[in-house]
Amino acid sequence: MTKKGKHTICIHEGEIRDTQFGGAVSPIFMASSYEYLDADPMRYPRYFNTPNQEVLGKKIAALENAEAGLPFASGMAAISTTLLAFLSKGDHIVLTNEIYGGAFNFVVEEFDKMNIEYSFTDGVEVTDFEAKIKSNTKVIYIETPSNPLLTITDVKAIADLAKKHSLVSMIDNTFASPINLTPLDFGIDISIHSATKYLGGHSDILAGLVAGNSEHINTIFQKGKNLGGNLSHMISYLLERSIKTLAIRVEKHNSNSQTVAEYLVNHVDIAKVYYPGLKNHPNHNIAKEQMNGYGGMLSFELKEGLDAVKFQKSLQLIKPSMSLAGVESTILQPTLTSHALLTPEQRKAIGISDNLLRLSVGIEDVEDIIADVEQAIKK
Ligand SMILES: *Cc1c(COP(=O)(O)O)cnc(C)c1O
Numbered sequence: 333m334t335k336k337g338k339h340t341i342c343i344h345e346g347e348i349r350d351t352q353f354g355g356a357v358s359p360i361f362m363a364s365s366y367e368y369l370d371a372d373p374m375r376y377p378r379y380f381n382t383p384n385q386e387v388l389g390k391k392i393a394a395l396e397n398a399e400a401g402l403p404f405a406s407g408m409a410a411i412s413t414t415l416l417a418f419l420s421k422g423d424h425i426v427l428t429n430e431i432y433g434g435a436f437n438f439v440v441e442e443f444d445k446m447n448i449e450y451s452f453t454d455g456v457e458v459t460d461f462e463a464k465i466k467s468n469t470k471v472i473y474i475e476t477p478s479n480p481l482l483t484i485t486d487v488k489a490i491a492d493l494a495k496k497h498s499l500v501s502m503i504d505n506t507f508a509s510p511i512n513l514t515p516l517d518f519g520i521d522i523s524i525h526s527a528t529k530y531l532g533g534h535s536d537i538l539a540g541l542v543a544g545n546s547e548h549i550n551t552i553f554q555k556g557k558n559l560g561g562n563l564s565h566m567i568s569y570l571l572e573r574s575i576k577t578l579a580i581r582v583e584k585h586n587s588n589s590q591t592v593a594e595y596l597v598n599h600v601d602i603a604k605v606y607y608p609g610l611k612n613h614p615n616h617n618i619a620k621e622q623m624n625g626y627g628g629m630l631s632f633e634l635k636e637g638l639d640a641v642k643f644q645k646s647l648q649l650i651k652p653s654m655s656l657a658g659v660e661s662t663i664l665q666p667t668l669t670s671h672a673l674l675t676p677e678q679r680k681a682i683g684i685s686d687n688l689l690r691l692s693v694g695i696e697d698v699e700d701i702i703a704d705v706e707q708a709i710k711k
Contacts (some may be wrong), residue, residue, distance in 0.1 A: 338395070338511060338579045345447055346390030347381055347521060347572070360569045380553060384568035391575055392531075396523050396543035402552060403541055403568060405588035407506065407526025408434050409569050410540030415439075417555035418500050425447040425471040426464040428456055428485065429682075430478035432504060432526075432708055433670045458489040458680075465497055474531070475504040476513070477619075479531065480631045480666045480690040481683055483584030483607045484609030484615035487622055500548070506530070506657075510543075511582035512625040522548055529657035530628070532574050533581055539563055539571050564667055584695040585628030587604070590700045592705075596632050601709050603633040603687070628657065628694075631666075634687040638709070640665050642690070646708035649700055661694035661701050 336345070348358035361383040366375040375381050380389065380402050384509070392401035406412040415438075419425055427439060429452045439450050451464040461472060472494045476485040487503065494501035502522045503515045509530035515523050525531055527539035528658040540563075542552055556562065585610075593607035608619035609626030619626060634640055644663055652671060653662035664670075667686050671679055679685070693701065 335394075335696055340498075341391065341394045342578045343576045346387040346396040347471055349385060349627065358384065358569065358572060359485070360384055360565055363452065363566055375485050377565070378557055378562050380556060380562060382565060382568075383452075384572070385563060386573050388494075388563070388568055388575075391572065392510070392525070392541040392543045394699045395514075395575075395578075396505075396516055397514050398516050398523070398543035398549075399546045401422055401541060401543040402549060402554070402556060403527075403563040404536045404565050404569070405530055405540065405561045405567075407524070407540040408438065408472065408541050409559075410524050410526070411435050412438050412442075413556045413559050413561055413626060414502060414522060414542055414552050415471070415473070416559070419443075419446075419448045421447040422449075423470040424451070424466050424468045425473060426450075426461055426469055427452050428461075428478070429453045429644045430456060430474050430481070430483050431473075432479060432506070435473075435475075435504065445572035456483055456485040458486065458493050461490060462493055465499070469497065469499060471500045471502060473502045473504075475507070476610055477507045477627055477629065479507065479629075480606075480664075480670070481607055482507075482613070482627075482629060482631060483525045484608050484613075484622075485617045486618050487513070487515050487520055488518040491521075494521070497517065507629055508623060508627055509578065509582050509657075511579050512586070512623050512627050516543070516624040518622060521545070522552075527571055528655065530582060530585070531578060532571060533657065533659060534574060535653075535655060535658035535660065537567050537574070539567055539636075572597075581695055582625065584623035585693060588695060588701065589628050589693040590626065590696045592693050593630050595702050599709070601635045601638060603635050605633075606631040626661075629690065629692055631690045633685050633687055634689065634709075636687065638687065640687050640689060641668075642711070643708050646711040647704055648707070649696065649704040650694075650708075656690075656692035657694070658687060659695050661704075664690050664692075666690060704707060
């Protein structure tokens with residue numbers, strides 16, 4: 333059978349047929365205990381193989397053009413388990429400097445205790461990664477588009493570099509979602525998601541997903557079963573339900589963001605806009621080559637003299653909020669949240685100004701999003 337389209341995969345891939353009652357959706361199987369005599373496989377929630385967990389493994393694999401996939405209890409459970417599956421005492425990993433805060437904390441707070449060495453790059457060019465590779469390097473880890481400046485890393489170049497040095501390459505694909513970027517098509521080995529974001533999409537569940545070839549997924553499975561960060565049945569079901577609308581949501585996030593970005597670029601009170609869909613974005617060409625859409629995240633700087641906190645408090649529709657990627661538009665000031673612990677000098681060095689705001693563009697009518705920004709700037 334030829335491979336189905338993205339929307340069809342989102343809706344149907346992996347679904348459980350209700351042969352008993354003929355219901356139209358996957359039933360939820362609540363059991364944590366399963367028959368074991370003559371049972372192959374032996375099912376147990378921590379083995380990632382209850383029926384509702386398996387739905388998600390199949391769905392993310394199909395969406396990522398991968399052989400296999402696994403669901404986790406959070407994005408960080410997916411990231412930490414995957415990293416530890418491929419790194420042991422004495423190994424070294426090269427990570428992008430533009431990395432999610434939680435992943436950064438995990439590496440710097442835990443790896444020393446396990447005698448795992450790590451280096452962060454000085455930039456996102458392939459030469460920045462190559463410069464950090466050592467004889468004991470085992471893994472390269474990237475994230476694109478990055479948070480909060482939406483920097484784009486060339487995934488094919490990184491995949492090629494990893495192959496050249498026989499390293500396992502991993503990507504945090506959360507911001508793009510598998511609708512906008514399928515990194516395995518460019519040679520990346522493992523794609524990781526915080527499904528709390530676009531895959532969940534409604535700001536109400538915590539989950540993670542990983543996709544890769546069967547051998548890699550088996551390695552992650554072996555570690556995951558020991559660490560135990562598995563996803564529950566109820567949330568597995570909710571995530572399956574959410575993913576049914578993933579492709580259509582992401583298309584709307586993409587088009588709304590492009591419109592909002594173009595509005596902001598032309599606004600006299602906005603100093604700078606970061607969105608890979610803008611022609612003047614420094615990595616626009618790479619984004620165009622590797623992405624199917626530019627995503628729902630953008631950042632912008634208010635002109636000096638405007639108060640970013642007051643601006644956020646004046647918004648009526650867009651919610652100042654910690655997380656991102658829900659159907660509703662949300663906004664966050666990195667200097668007060670993800671980058672609060674850095675000194676002003678450190679922030680300046682990585683290009684994060686005090687007036688920078690990260691907007692997660694929702695799927696409301698775009699005119700209403702723009703009108704809200706406009707009235708808040710006026711105030
Ligand atoms: C939120 C996020 C994570 C962590 O996911 P959780 O589900 O909160 O554990 C990892 N990477 C990125 C890019 C994220 O935005």
